[in-house]
Amino acid sequence: MSKPHRGRALWKMPSRGRGTCPVCSAARIKLLYTKNKTDGGQIQVCKRCAKASSDRIDAVN
Known part of the structure; x- marks a missing residue:
């Protein structure tokens, strides 16, 4: 079925949940994962960047 x-x-x-990943700059990719920054903010990232280190996540503006 x-x-x-x-x-x-x-x-x-x-x-439809798609956009440009702020970490790896991949275009037209699904941004389904929420990552917390150390300053208290949150960003949506792709599946590949969901496992990225916190240093790489914090480097995003």
Whole structure:
């Protein structure tokens, strides 16, 4: 049987959850992972950068 609701949450997000990753600058990639910065802010990153070190995350403006 098919899975009719798979990925349905992405349809409600702006641009279907896609954008440019602020860490690796990959364009048109899904930004589904939230990373916390040490200054208290949060950024959305791609799957590859979800495992990035906190130093690399903090380097983002």
